Amino acid sequence: MNGQPLTGRTPDATAAPLRLGTRRSALAMAQSGMVAREVTRVTGRPVELVEITTYGDTSREALAQIGGTGVFVSALRDALLEGRIDFAVHSLKDLPTAEPEGLLLAAVPQREDSRDALVAREGLALGELVEKLAGAGRPARIGTGSPRRMAQLNAWARANGAQLETVAIRGNVDTRIGFVTSGELDAVVLATAGLNRLGRSAEITDHLDPKLMIPAPGQGALAVECTTTNSGLAAALSALDHAPTRVAVAAERALLAALEAGCSAPVAALAGWNHQTELRLEGVVGTPDGAALLKMSAHGPIVLDETAERQAAALGRALAARLLDAGAAALMGERAR
Numbered sequence: 001m002n003g004q005p006l007t008g009r010t011p012d013a014t015a016a017p018l019r020l021g022t023r024r025s026a027l028a029m030a031q032s033g034m035v036a037r038e039v040t041r042v043t044g045r046p047v048e049l050v051e052i053t054t055y056g057d058t059s060r061e062a063l064a065q066i067g068g069t070g071v072f073v074s075a076l077r078d079a080l081l082e083g084r085i086d087f088a089v090h091s092l093k094d095l096p097t098a099e100p101e102g103l104l105l106a107a108v109p110q111r112e113d114s115r116d117a118l119v120a121r122e123g124l125a126l127g128e129l130v131e132k133l134a135g136a137g138r139p140a141r142i143g144t145g146s147p148r149r150m151a152q153l154n155a156w157a158r159a160n161g162a163q164l165e166t167v168a169i170r171g172n173v174d175t176r177i178g179f180v181t182s183g184e185l186d187a188v189v190l191a192t193a194g195l196n197r198l199g200r201s202a203e204i205t206d207h208l209d210p211k212l213m214i215p216a217p218g219q220g221a222l223a224v225e226c227t228t229t230n231s232g233l234a235a236a237l238s239a240l241d242h243a244p245t246r247v248a249v250a251a252e253r254a255l256l257a258a259l260e261a262g263c264s265a266p267v268a269a270l271a272g273w274n275h276q277t278e279l280r281l282e283g284v285v286g287t288p289d290g291a292a293l294l295k296m297s298a299h300g301p302i303v304l305d306e307t308a309e310r311q312a313a314a315l316g317r318a319l320a321a322r323l324l325d326a327g328a329a330a331l332m333g334e335r336a337r
């Protein structure tokens, strides 16, 4: 008995470890650790984590100025292209929609819960929180740095006569939940997937239904990237791929790309399957104050073959075109990347 799961392969301690580049944040480490164990299980190869410090990690101010989480990704990509690491794991929603020369999306593992989560005082759900504070004669103060979340929360409040105030915040999960613990804010909104991966799902007080809050394109999914020249590794990593997830996020990301929007734009998209034969895509563009919220959906049959991503991308582009026809560009402001 060697304690290895029957479905896995015994790690070959004599093989050189695969080097997995990761950021130092708790979430990045958790995600990389999960993928590392899975890679060892399917390939039998040991995996070692290599810490990569990014510009965005060093300077919060830099992050705001450079504009978005693309900076987190680019340091890992540089390390890949320079051969310092063999593969990298990203949150798919942080991944710019253009794949750089020389790199390959080797796997998109099965998506975690894609919903946004509320972490509120006293264990309250969104409706309860708003009601309780209305009784106290003030709006609920809800923290999020995301214009997408602001837009949908504020639109929900306007439609339901609810009093709430969105407050722009930044920082890692600890910092953000800390605003609630300290009483500075009544609630914060975070991705359920991130909290689950950190083992902090018990702190979630409400899951925001997609009817109220459509997530960011790719939210809850991971991207496993390696170089195009490392075809042996790419083939091994493809064992982690989950085609229905890969195809769904292809539709969401094609919508985002066609809107020429980036990860910090007030754009939401979620694709879901009906019986793995039809993809239904919902897209939202809005203004952060929720005064305007454009929501549209599209669906189409998809055959899960080697052209599936292209079929899904066409669905995403078609929905983006309809959103643009309806005035999405003006809502997104100057169409900042």
Ligand SMILES: NCc1[nH]cc(CCC(=O)O)c1CC(=O)O
Residues within 6 Å of the ligand: 069, 091, 092, 093, 094, 189, 190, 191, 193, 194, 218, 219, 220, 221, 222
């Ligand atoms: N923008 C940062 C980021 N990138 C990915 C996740 C969560 C994990 C995921 O969506 O897969 C988060 C944190 C958050 O939005 O709460």
